[in-house]
Amino acid sequence: MIVDSSLDEVKKRENALSIIKNIVETSGRSSLFDLTGLSGGFIANPSELSLLETYVGPAIFEDDLQEVGKEHMGGEKVLPLNRTSSGILATILTLVKEDSNVVHYLAELPAHPSIPRSCKLVGANYFETDNFDEFSIPENTSLVIVTGSTMDHKVIDEGEFKKVIEMAHEKDIPVMVDDASGARLRTVVFNQAKACDLGADIAITSTDKLMPGPRGGLMAGSEELIDKIKVKVNQFGLEAQPPAVLAMLNGIKNFKEDNLKDSFSRKDELFDLLNEKFTNFDKTPTGVMISPEGLSNEISVSHNLSENDLAFVFSFILLKEHGIITIPPVSMPGASATIRFDLSTADAFNLDLNDLNKKIESSFDRLQGVITNEEECREIVFNS
Numbered sequence: 001m002i003v004d005s006s007l008d009e010v011k012k013r014e015n016a017l018s019i020i021k022n023i024v025e026t027s028g029r030s031s032l033f034d035l036t037g038l039s040g041g042f043i044a045n046p047s048e049l050s051l052l053e054t055y056v057g058p059a060i061f062e063d064d065l066q067e068v069g070k071e072h073m074g075g076e077k078v079l080p081l082n083r084t085s086s087g088i089l090a091t092i093l094t095l096v097k098e099d100s101n102v103v104h105y106l107a108e109l110p111a112h113p114s115i116p117r118s119c120k121l122v123g124a125n126y127f128e129t130d131n132f133d134e135f136s137i138p139e140n141t142s143l144v145i146v147t148g149s150t151m152d153h154k155v156i157d158e159g160e161f162k163k164v165i166e167m168a169h170e171k172d173i174p175v176m177v178d179d180a181s182g183a184r185l186r187t188v189v190f191n192q193a194k195a196c197d198l199g200a201d202i203a204i205t206s207t208d209k210l211m212p213g214p215r216g217g218l219m220a221g222s223e224e225l226i227d228k229i230k231v232k233v234n235q236f237g238l239e240a241q242p243p244a245v246l247a248m249l250n251g252i253k254n255f256k257e258d259n260l261k262d263s264f265s266r267k268d269e270l271f272d273l274l275n276e277k278f279t280n281f282d283k284t285p286t287g288v289m290i291s292p293e294g295l296s297n298e299i300s301v302s303h304n305l306s307e308n309d310l311a312f313v314f315s316f317i318l319l320k321e322h323g324i325i326t327i328p329p330v331s332m333p334g335a336s337a338t339i340r341f342d343l344s345t346a347d348a349f350n351l352d353l354n355d356l357n358k359k360i361e362s363s364f365d366r367l368q369g370v371i372t373n374e375e376e377c378r379e380i381v382f383n384s
Helices: 006-027 056-073 084-095 114-122 158-170 182-189 223-235 242-253 257-274 292-298 307-322 353-370 374-382
Strands: 077-081 101-105 125-129 141-147 175-178 202-206 217-221 282-284 287-290 339-342
Touching (some): 056 217, 084 202, 182 257, 257 287, 292 307, 307 353, 353 374
Parallel strands (some): 101 141
Antiparallel strands (some): 287 339
């Protein structure tokens, strides 16, 4: 395998960032097309930037974030975090006891790796399933987790969502919702209710997913639980710093539902174009994607690469040769290697879909030309 460990994943990400830097410095930002759906942003005016001091910033911006955050997420109180993973970790540190059970229902396996890793850290027994008929809550359960929208944008059925919450509350067990992209995807595109309005005790979203905010997390829920979790957040340095708080505030204010709705319709056009050559692309709510397995099924050349390695090499070709950023090159260890072309981003609106289709086809042809040479593939991914 080319990418065979968490260290390999870190190294390929370092190479991807180096490529992105080189493109910006040599050709300008307009030559990059971030189609990850995680492009985020940092919106601020000069008068706001002048207030980003250690204590002045939170004093000025956190109250405002409470108001817009509650409107966006529901709940009684919100808590800004440096990552969604930080909020997941802090919640599990706060609510989950050693040797107790944590059960997790999601629309499609696997869960985000931060969830089982956090459970392992506290010595809890962790169970996850995407089969609702198999979902149950055993004795000695400390926490029930629901994922609103998976890493590959598979959205939970709202009826099952409600039922899981009801099952947990019948046993007086709190429910945490990993709503990283779902806080917007579920509500805007699928017309579902906010997680807190459905009865969740805690919900967490990523403020850079499908919105123009920073890489960070925003937690909402009952004031009592938020206050308890906030203690752990502050003890372990997981809180969002003033610049991120400001960017979250303005990211939510500038979030436009119409962008998501427009991408929902444009995806059909791109999907039809790709289907003229490929058979394994799937639609997502805001674009198209191809899984490592699907990409492997498209290949007509004999090779020895793993399915994930194919996805990494393909996505690096897209980045190096066409400036198209997808998740696999820049992702953190453990993330899905599925390649998504998200059309909800600002860069996507500057792309002609016929041209994007040609770039994808060209990159695929290049992939088939190099996969018989593992060393060349390693060079593409690691610049080694």
